[in-house]
């Protein structure tokens with residue numbers, strides 16, 4: 275084979291796997307796992323392997339496009355970068371001067387390479403209204419609660435000499451999702467080591483759950499009750515780590531008092547998990563140390579995300595499973611913080627952030643990355659309440675498929691004065707835009723990765739290897755717009771930032787690439803021995819005073835999901851089953867890859883996973899087309915009938931649209947889209963504003 279193999283790092287998801295990329299005549303022809311990667315060690319998932327089919331796809335956007343017909347009519351003119359960016363900058367400046375910077379919103383996709391650069395751009399431009407469709411729904415609850423409870427983000431220690439003796443997968447299926455990027459190979463190694471106990475708490479017997487010793491089919495949205503009952507057992511049976519609790523935690527007495535009534539019998543009624551099983555997993559987690567809790571997005575996409583995540587977080591504190599070899603460990607923050615120019619956003623602008631008054635841990639100043647509340651933002655576009663948001667810049671985000679209430683999102687996008695989308699492909703959201711800009715694929719970008727999980731301990735760099743058409747990486751687009759708008763920080767390019775971030779490592783970006791991409795100094799455990807934890811009390815905060823000051827409960831508690839058979843028995847008459855959406859599938863990353871034949875053929879249709887008993891009752895067999903309904907809408911899905919799901923739960927795939935159908939009418943985006951069923955209306959989680967993507971009510975019937 276002619277051409278050359280080059281080292282890189284895959285970013286077909288949040289990224290992280292070492293990739294060997296074969297390049298021939300300037301094109302990517304093959305991608306395989308890089309055994310030199312200290313993290314993935316040669317592993318590559320199917321999305322990684324099929325990357326050349328994305329990079330070279332005939333439908334890639336390759337030139338900037340400007341709308342010439344009606345919005346959504348699909349009439350475009352090809353324009354140069356200079357014309358596109360000059361016009362966009364002019365229109366942004368005009369809206370900013372007329373109605374204020376906050377009337378321009380910025381939306382970005384999940385965990386992409388340009389994440390922090392978009393935040394920087396929003397701050398420099400002066401708008402508080404940026405969002406990412408994960409955040410309140412994904413990861414920000416886990417990150418924020420970790421910071422509040424242990425003073426840093428935790429992740430499982432799969433890279434030291436000590437393997438965990440127990441892995442508790444909680445609403446998480448990393449063998450499929452590999453979240454975030456680099457986990458699947460590490461989890462595979464860790465869970466198959468000698469004598470490891472594996473437990474999955476999940477309404478679906480997922481691919482990960484199938485490899486576990488115990489599958490706990492919890493009722494969606496009730497995990498806080500389960501965790502509190504586990505804490506009850508651990509405390510009552512004195513299984514906690516006495517030395518650690520005494521010296522390294524605060525609030526044990528208050529916590530013990532709080533969980534006293536939370537008996538396994540109490541939790542069993544709420545969670546549908548037998549009391550003996552709750553006792554069993556509590557005892558196992560407390561005694562098989564060191565152990566890790568692999569928590570996932572299943573615990574965050576409901577209106578009780580703060581207290582659910584907190585209830586689980588305190589279990590680590592009780593058992594001393596923090597920052598010890600083989601337990602959940604705190605990151606080392608090897609890279610300098612990304613200069614997101616937080617100080618450039620005036621206080622007066624920050625005050626106008628939509629959601630800021632209500633959701634202190636998403637949008638307020640205590641938030642990890644203060645961002646706008648998505649339901650509120652789209653409402654502002656639709657209804658000019660509390661003010662009219664007129665412009666939206668999307669960087670790798672397809673909100674028509676990934677944000678709750680797709681019809682509401684559609685009405686919002688139609689009302690904008692300016693919509694600019696940067697993407698690899700013409701998506702339904704891009705189709706409604708004024709300008710569509712062609713983004714570079716991961717083999718086409720320069721990137722330094724230090725976000726979010728193991729990358730806090732290691733840094734990976736990868737250089738641009740190929741070029742497609744006139745595609746540009748998002749950071750370049752932002753830098754060019756910043757210069758045209760004369761924004762603060764526009765004299766520092768994204769490449770300068772790489773070197774700044776690497777300052778304390780002794781590398782520059784180029785030097786790291788020459789040195790083989792990876793910077794992996796040894797991880798230090800038990801950092802708390804020297805100076806305690808990085809919380810106000812220097813201890814693990816079982817009782818969290820910071821939460822109390824914000825008028826949130828300083829101790830975990832359980833609240834019933836707002837739309838369930840318990841909270842809405844009337845609604846449950848017509849919608850008797852519990853709906854969960856978006857359990858990850860291997861070939862797709864959210865709404866991506868539906869146009870990539872090599873991946874689409876692995877899952878050609880949108881699937882609803884239906885328990886055997888419900889299917890029998892409704893006369894449904896696998897591969898039937900069915901209609902799934904919720905109080906908000908109906909969608910058409912193909913049935914997969916199985917016993918690998920809790921008996922009254924239905925899961926539907928998310929992210930579906932049909933690129934093969936063309937733009938009219940909008941690639942069928944309302945037909946099989948999970949977010950026609952989900953709920954963006956209040957009540958939300960009081961701290962994060964999380965809305966409801968899981969744990970809702972639904973029904974099912976055979977399609978006519």
Ligand SMILES: Nc1nc2c(c(=O)[nH]1)N[C@H]1C(S)=C(S)[C@@H](COP(=O)(O)OP(=O)(O)OC[C@H]3O[C@@H](n4cnc5c(=O)[nH]c(N)nc54)[C@H](O)[C@@H]3O)O[C@H]1N2
Nearest residue numbers: 383384408412670671672676696713855856864865928948
């Ligand atoms: N019902 C339901 N909805 C959900 C979820 C669920 O479980 N259920 N999960 C939620 C979660 S956790 C998340 S994080 C969100 C994700 O939501 P999104 O981030 O919106 O999802 P994606 O489909 O991954 O990304 C959108 C676009 O990014 C483009 N893209 C890929 N790489 C690049 C790049 O480098 N640059 C640019 N400019 N574009 C790129 C892709 O082509 C795609 O069109 O979805 C949320 N929505």
Ligand SMILES: Nc1nc2c(c(=O)[nH]1)N[C@H]1C(S)=C(S)[C@@H](COP(=O)(O)OP(=O)(O)OC[C@H]3O[C@@H](n4cnc5c(=O)[nH]c(N)nc54)[C@H](O)[C@@H]3O)O[C@H]1N2
Nearest residue numbers: 445446447451453478494495570571572857858862863864
């Ligand atoms: N292939 C692929 N990989 C991905 C993505 C993708 O779209 N495709 N998306 C990426 C993103 S942005 C994210 S956030 C991660 C998510 O990665 P994970 O956190 O692993 O998410 P899921 O695969 O949806 O697994 C979550 C599990 O939670 C379960 N669950 C649902 N509701 C509940 C509940 O109320 N309680 C409990 N205990 N469990 C529940 C579901 O059945 C599911 O098995 O994956 C990332 N990786």
Ligand code: SF4
Nearest residue numbers: 284287289291319322
């Ligand atoms: S898990 Fe993510 S980073 Fe790893 S190969 Fe798959 S898509 Fe690429």
Ligand SMILES: [Mo]
Nearest residue numbers: 384408412571
């Ligand atoms: Mo996510």
